[in-house]
Structure formats: structure tokens, C-alpha cells
Amino acid sequence: QVQLSESGGRLVRAGESLRLSCVASSDSFSNYAMAWFRQTPENEREFVAGITWNGGLTRYADGVKGRFTISRDNAKNTVDLQMNSMKLEDTAVYLCAARFAPNSANPSIAPSQYTYWGQGTRATVAS
Numbered sequence: 001q002v003q004l005s006e007s008g009g010r011l012v013r014a015g016e017s018l019r020l021s022c023v024a025s026s027d028s029f030s031n032y033a034m035a036w037f038r039q040t041p042e043n044e045r046e047f048v049a050g051i052t053w054n055g056g057l058t059r060y061a062d063g064v065k066g067r068f069t070i071s072r073d074n075a076k077n078t079v080d081l082q083m084n085s086m087k088l089e090d091t092a093v094y095l096c097a098a099r100f101a102p103n104s105a106n107p108s109i110a111p112s113q114y115t116y117w118g119q120g121t122r123a124t125v126a127s
Contacts, residue, residue: 002026002116004096009121012086018123020081022096030054033101034072034079037111038092039120045095049081050107059107063089086125093120 008020026032035050049070050059058070067086072079079096097114108114 002029002032002098004098004116004118006094006096006118006121009094009123011124011126014086014088014125014127016086016125017082017084018086020083020094020096020121020123022079022081022118024077024079024096024098026077026098029077030074031100031102032098032116033104033107034070035097035099035107035109035114036070036079036081037095037097037114038090039095040092045111046092047109047111048094050109051079052104052107053102057106059109061109083123086123088125088127091123091125093122095120 003025006022012018036048037045040046051070055072067084069082096118098116099114
């Protein structure tokens, strides 16, 4: 069982930056691939960014490439999402997710592949 807790969401202006953090309660965090999703108004989970167990490979949704960066620290059991040049359409509840995937070669973009989810943290971008 892995418990995930996100933090960092707040109100920012368009063009500003925001950093989200997720801490995992697990003795084997390095065995998990991690990802950030965001909740759409239709209540669907939209892939934002993913990272493999060792941070060796990352993957991004097209709409955030070049603006967002996912990173992890296995010593601290954390995965962060640095969001730069934020846009109005980035407003969402951001969810941290984990899947057991040691030695996985590629972060999955499918929500169904992730077993554990946090409660989410809300980021609001205003003009």
C-alpha cells in the first residue's frame, strides 16, 4: 500500500510559475513509476507528466511540453512538478499517481495503469 499526498497548489497569474510536490509513504518508492494527472471538468483524469522508477525517462502531454518538468528524489520519496509559463487552461486539480514498475522503460499515460492516487491539489491560474 502506498499513500500519496500532494501539496503546493494555489492561485497564480498567467505566466507565473508553480511547483507541486507529492510525498509517498513507501519503503520501496524506487520501485514505482510516478505521474501527475489533472482532473478535467468532465471529471476525467488527463495525463500531464510521468517519470520512470529511476528518473531516467520522462514523458509529457503535448500541451505542457517545454513548460512543465517532472522530477523525483528517491531518497526523500518525493516527486515534483515544476510548472512554468502557466496558462489559464492549466487550472485544475492535480493528482499524483504511482504504479509498481521496477525497471519499466517508459512512463504510462493511461490512468488505468496507476494503482495509487493522492487526493489532489488545486492550481488556479487567473488572468
